[in-house]
Amino acid sequence: xxxxxxxxxxxxxxxxxxxxxxxxxxxxxxxxxxxxxxxxxxxxxxxxxxxxxxxxxxxxxxxxxxxxxxxxxxxxxxxxxxxxxxxxxxxxxxxxxxxxxxxxxxxxxxxxxxxxxxxxxxxxxxxxxxxxxxxxxxxxxxxxxxxxxxxxxxxxxxxxxxxxxxxxxxxxxxxxxxxxxxxxxxxxxxxxxxxxxxxxxxxxxxxxxxxxxxxxxxxxxxxxxxxxxxxxxxxxxxxxxxxxxxxxxxxxxxxxxxxxxxxxxxxxxxxxxxxxxxxxxxxxxxxxx
Amino acid sequence: xxxxxxxxxxxxxxxxxxxxxxxxxxxxxxxxxxxxxxxxxxxxxxxxxxxxxxxxxxxxxxxxxxxxxxxxxxxxxxxxxxxxxxxxxxxxxxxxxxxxxxxxxxxxxxxxxxxxxxxxxxxxxxxxxxxxxxxxxxxxxxxxxxxxxxxxxxxxxxxxx
Numbered sequence: 415x416x417x418x419x420x421x422x423x424x425x426x427x428x429x430x431x432x433x434x435x436x437x438x439x440x441x442x443x444x445x446x447x448x449x450x451x452x453x454x455x456x457x458x459x460x461x462x463x464x465x466x467x468x469x470x471x472x473x474x475x476x477x478x479x480x481x482x483x484x485x486x487x488x489x490x491x492x493x494x495x496x497x498x499x500x501x502x503x504x505x506x507x508x509x510x511x512x513x514x515x516x517x518x519x520x521x522x523x524x525x526x527x528x529x530x531x532x533x534x535x536x537x538x539x540x541x542x543x544x545x546x547x548x549x550x551x552x553x554x555x556x557x558x559x560x561x562x563x564x565x566x567x568x569x570x571x572x573x574x575x576x577x578x579x580x581x582x583x584x585x586x587x588x589x590x591x592x593x594x595x596x597x598x599x600x601x602x603x604x605x606x607x608x609x610x611x612x613x614x615x616x617x618x619x620x621x622x623x624x625x626x627x628x629x630x631x632x633x634x635x636x637x638x639x640x641x642x643x644x645x646x647x648x649x650x651x652x653x654x655x656x657x658x659x660x661x662x663x664x665x666x667x668x669x670x671x672x673x674x675x676x677x678x679x680x681x682x683x684x685x686x687x688x689x690x691x692x693x694x695x696x697x698x699x700x701x702x703x
Numbered sequence: 704x705x706x707x708x709x710x711x712x713x714x715x716x717x718x719x720x721x722x723x724x725x726x727x728x729x730x731x732x733x734x735x736x737x738x739x740x741x742x743x744x745x746x747x748x749x750x751x752x753x754x755x756x757x758x759x760x761x762x763x764x765x766x767x768x769x770x771x772x773x774x775x776x777x778x779x780x781x782x783x784x785x786x787x788x789x790x791x792x793x794x795x796x797x798x799x800x801x802x803x804x805x806x807x808x809x810x811x812x813x814x815x816x817x818x819x820x821x822x823x824x825x826x827x828x829x830x831x832x833x834x835x836x837x838x839x840x841x842x843x844x845x846x847x848x849x850x851x852x853x854x855x856x857x858x859x860x861x862x863x864x
Contacts, residue, residue, distance in 0.1 A: 633860075634860075635860065635861070636862075652766070654764040654765065654766065655764070658760065658764060661845075662845045662848045662849065662852070663848060663849075663851070663852035663855075664756065664760050664848050664851075664852075666757070666760075667753060667757060668752075668753035668754055668755070668756040668757025668758075668760060669753050669756075670756070670848055670851035670852040670855050671852055671855065671861075672852055672854070672855020672856040672857075672858075672859050672861065673855070673856060673859070673860060673861055676852050676853070676855055676856025676857075677856060679852060680852070680853075680856065
């Protein structure tokens with residue numbers, strides 16, 4: 415058999431065997447920054463929070479109710495006045511990795527810079543390129559409505575000292591490339607731990623209990639744990655079950671995930687490549703080591 | 704006024720019989736977390752749809768032998784369930800342990816369109832299944848699943864047990 419025929423056969427059979435292979439979805443073109451930026455945009459699930467229901471794409475305004483008050487997500491369209499169109503690359507990197515606005519003020523951690531700080535410079539710049547290609551929308555950011563003392567933005571400097579680990583992602587040399595890819599997605603752009611980990615009294619993720627689940631998740635949801643601890647139902651699922659749950663939302667009992675995870679599947683994990691989803695699963699299988 | 708409960712009226716046997724009956728009774732009532740009436744009915748309907756999806760899902764995942772006729776049968780059950788959904792959500796039927804969100808009645812048109820869509824996509828799955836093309840079946844199954852998760856995203860708040 416000629417190598418090319420063999421290759422074609424391998425591809426064909428993997429198409430038949432793999433649970434879902436999307437006909438209309440190609441793996442991202444890494445050479446095209448905007449296209450790869452779109453893929454990174456999906457990894458981050460940016461539109462879940464930055465597009466309000468019935469609002470214009472990425473113009474913000476979505477209300478997020480938390481124990482500290484109501485946050486309103488900002489406009490991240492490239493409008494120069496009300497969006498982020500005027501930002502330099504460094505402004506963008508600083509926002510994503512330090513949680514600081516171009517004027518130096520602190521962002522609140524409802525914006526998960528705590529995870530995005532693990533993203534590579536390459537990915538962040540590709541994301542910025544992609545955002546710059548979107549339709550600008552003129553829409554002023556609505557101020558947050560927070561209770562005292564959380565309405566004091568300057569306090570976030572203290573918050574960061576206690577809760578923010580700004581070290582970038584460092585691959586674990588003892589682990590496979592696939593595992594490291596999964597670790598990067600889960601802890602960086604995918605920001606899974608933001609909802610799937612418990613938080614302390616001032617809203618910082620308890621890093622020693624990362625991905626252990628959160629009884630008091632967003633909108634009062636109980637967010638299940640993702641570690642392979644026995645009490646987490648995902649520990650009983652096969653790799654196919656896990657893949658299905660993040661690709662199309664189906665759990666092994668035939669139920670379909672909804673709530674906040676429904677948005678994640680719709681805007682993020684459902685749009686990722688099969689390889690990346692498998693990397694996420696490989697990492698979750700062994701995330702505590 | 705004080706009511707004294709006279710235990711002598713009950714023999715031990717009668718009490719244990721009552722206990723057993725009580726256990727059986729609560730066992731029945733408390734399936735679906737003690738749901739009653741229309742809430743119980745719709746939870747049962749959803750469970751049936753879930754069971755249908757589970758059977759098809761197992762085949763698509765390769766966990767069960769692939770049988771396109773079984774898939775068509777399950778798709779038909781889901782398609783038949785569609786028109787019952789809106790009837791099982793009368794105004795403000797939110798009593799516990801319902802997981803339904805009030806948004807259902809605020810956005811009734813969207814909600815009811817989703818139940819139509821469920822039947823449409825299930826119908827298509829039935830047709831595709833009869834053709835027997837595994838890849839097409841898988842794609843259509845995912846489309847059907849999207850309706851499920853779309854509705855669960857906007858209109859259900861899952862109570863983890």
